[in-house]
Amino acid sequence: MKDATTIFGIRAVIEAIESGETIDKIFIQKGLAGDLFSELKRTLAKGHYNVSYVPQEKLHKLSKGNHQGVVAKISPIDFLTLEDAVEPILAKKEAPFFLLLDQVNDVRNFGAIIRTAECCGVDAIIIPEKGAAPINADTVKTSAGAVFKIPICKVNHIKDAVFYLQSSGIQVVAATEKTETHLYDVDFKKPTAIVMGNEAKGVTPSILKTVDHSVKLPMRGEIASLNVSVACGAFLYEVVRQRF
The missing domain is CATH 3.40.1280.10 (SPOUT methyltransferase, trefoil knot domain)
Incomplete structure (x- = not known):
């Protein structure tokens, strides 16, 4: 069992995915662009993730820091195949x-x-x-x-x-x-x-x-x-x- 966690920031989300964390859902700001976002998209393409594209205001409500247009929820459980x-x-x-x-x-x-x-x-x-x-x-x-x-x-x-x-x-x-x-x-x-x-x-x-x-x-x-x-x-x- 893990604690439910919210992580924010493009690099933090990439690292969480690559470290094998169980990502329950990812929220991405509509219209987001840039090299780091392109890296995130390549990372997401390697698996199957629950991604929602949302207005910036939604991300402000989900995070307390500089989210850079990306917020992810780490699941408190591990999902099975x-x-x-x-x-x-x-x-x-x-x-x-x-x-x-x-x-x-x-x-x-x-x-x-x-x-x-x-x-x-x-x-x-x-x-x-x-x-x-x-x-x-x-x-x-x-x-x-x-x-x-x-x-x-x-x-x-x-x-x-x-x-x-x-x-x-x-x-x-x-x-x-x-x-x-x-x-x-x-x-x-x-x-x-x-x-x-x-x-x-x-x-x-x-x-x-x-x-x-x-x-x-x-x-x-x-x-x-x-x-x-x-x-x-x-x-x-x-x-x-x-x-x-």
Whole structure:
């Protein structure tokens, strides 16, 4: 476990990357240029990083010093590769249980989901390199420390993770209101991975086309959707109910 840290300055970020620090997210000022920035771009091209181009005012809020147009967040945890997270679980469990988050980007939702996932026995959480909420102090606090107790891995694309899990004999079930099938119609005693989508857009349409089941929660009120962390809790506990 490492302390969550904010670093700023182009050279400092380059050195952090080259020293092997787990960079959770990098914020770069829009329109930034220059030789040192070109060096940063070459460094970033060697890996996969969650980069956002933001106005200068955003960087002023993130740092207390001369940020030179670049601020990075070092993750308090080390992320696993998909293979390192999944293969040991497949080797020892008959009915593994995974959770995929398709660009859930609110840190408190993310933290709440991690907490519920740990309580429900989820074996690992899979998130994309880009578009996912960072793991920062708010995430850690909202998760009640569960972020340190459950493996989390990053992948280039959630769709690639879906294909990988399916090829390993795991049914992939996506949460969406764009279906007539209810959550309670699926057999969750089988090896399962659940996909929860972005707070505003839901699960990406291209991913919905690849999953084994698209299901929804029955809704009786006038509001047609739930907060993603609440919906996720309902999905995860249906798995627990069927397997208990």
